[in-house]
Amino acid sequence: MARFAALLILVSQLLLLRIVFDTTGPPSTWFTFVGHPLVAAGAVLGIWALTRRLIREAHEHKMAEREDH
Amino acid sequence: MEELGPLFVHPYQPDQFWILILIVSLPAIVASLYVLIRGQLPAALSSSLMILLPLVAYLLGDIHLMDESKRVNYCGSCHEAMSPMFETMHNDDSTLAGFHYKRGAISHQTACYSCHSGYGLSGDMTAKLAGMRHMLQTALGSEDYPLRLRRSFDIDSCLDCHAEAKPFRAIEDHRELDIQEALLARDMGCTGECHETAHPEEARHGAAAFAEAR
Numbered sequence: 001m002a003r004f005a006a007l008l009i010l011v012s013q014l015l016l017l018r019i020v021f022d023t024t025g026p027p028s029t030w031f032t033f034v035g036h037p038l039v040a041a042g043a044v045l046g047i048w049a050l051t052r053r054l055i056r057e058a059h060e061h062k063m064a065e066r067e068d069h
Numbered sequence: 070m071e072e073l074g075p076l077f078v079h080p081y082q083p084d085q086f087w088i089l090i091l092i093v094s095l096p097a098i099v100a101s102l103y104v105l106i107r108g109q110l111p112a113a114l115s116s117s118l119m120i121l122l123p124l125v126a127y128l129l130g131d132i133h134l135m136d137e138s139k140r141v142n143y144c145g146s147c148h149e150a151m152s153p154m155f156e157t158m159h160n161d162d163s164t165l166a167g168f169h170y171k172r173g174a175i176s177h178q179t180a181c182y183s184c185h186s187g188y189g190l191s192g193d194m195t196a197k198l199a200g201m202r203h204m205l206q207t208a209l210g211s212e213d214y215p216l217r218l219r220r221s222f223d224i225d226s227c228l229d230c231h232a233e234a235k236p237f238r239a240i241e242d243h244r245e246l247d248i249q250e251a252l253l254a255r256d257m258g259c260t261g262e263c264h265e266t267a268h269p270e271e272a273r274h275g276a277a278a279f280a281e282a283r
Contacts (some may be wrong), residue, residue: 006104009123013098016130020087023137024146029208030128039127045118054112
């Protein structure tokens with residue numbers, strides 16, 4: 001999940017870099033209609049992956065504390 | 070241009086906004102590559118590098134593109150639909166658009182946007198939405214020729230410069246109350262009846278048809 005989010009973010013940032021160096025028609029079209037959905041999906045997946053990881057780590061921490069006791 | 074001296078070089082210089090975009094975007098790219106290879110980032114860095122920075126970079130990119138898309142070169146980059154307009158504006162000063170452009174009555178950097186954006190903030194917003202529709206049409210190749218305005222031209226764009234100009238006020242027809250009321254009620258426009266259309270008819274049919282006509 002985290003890798004897929006990273007892939008979406010990476011592609012979206014590369015589309016962003018295209019308009020930094022060339023703001024003519026085709027790069028701006030890709031940036032607008034492909035880049036925005038990709039970065040939004042990447043951010044949502046990133047939040048999802050991070051939340052799952054934090055919950056898992058909290059659970060593991062709790063289990064470790066129980067074992068210590 | 071250079072042989073005329075530096076006074077004749079347009080003072081407009083592209084802003085350095087792109088540097089800010091790079092500063093925000095490059096860490097996000099590096100973090101993405103790191104996650105792709107290693108599987109995850111430290112949790113404390115994930116939220117900022119993988120979520121916030123890419124979104125902020127896109128926000129900056131939107132601002133950058135909004136500004137750059139006002140430029141004539143941007144409009145002209147949609148070759149099939151816009152290059153005839155672009156060419157006639159540059160080379161044919163017998164048309165209304167070419168006349169304004171060649172005389173420097175509108176900015177050479179933002180000529181298309183100056184006339185087609187409408188007046189005020191709502192004009193800017195409408196122009197941006199229309200621009201997105203044009204981008205989609207160009208990407209899908211679904212332009213409908215001959216190109217035509219979806220609604221009557223916003224004469225406030227003309228009046229923004231002309232309303233207080235002495236030569237404009239001196240024209241007898243402009244002082245006719247009936248004509249003024251018809252114009253302000255949008256029952257008639259500046260072009261089409263009294264003034265010729267801004268772009269030549271053959272330029273509305275796309276680059277291929279324009280090349281054949283010429």
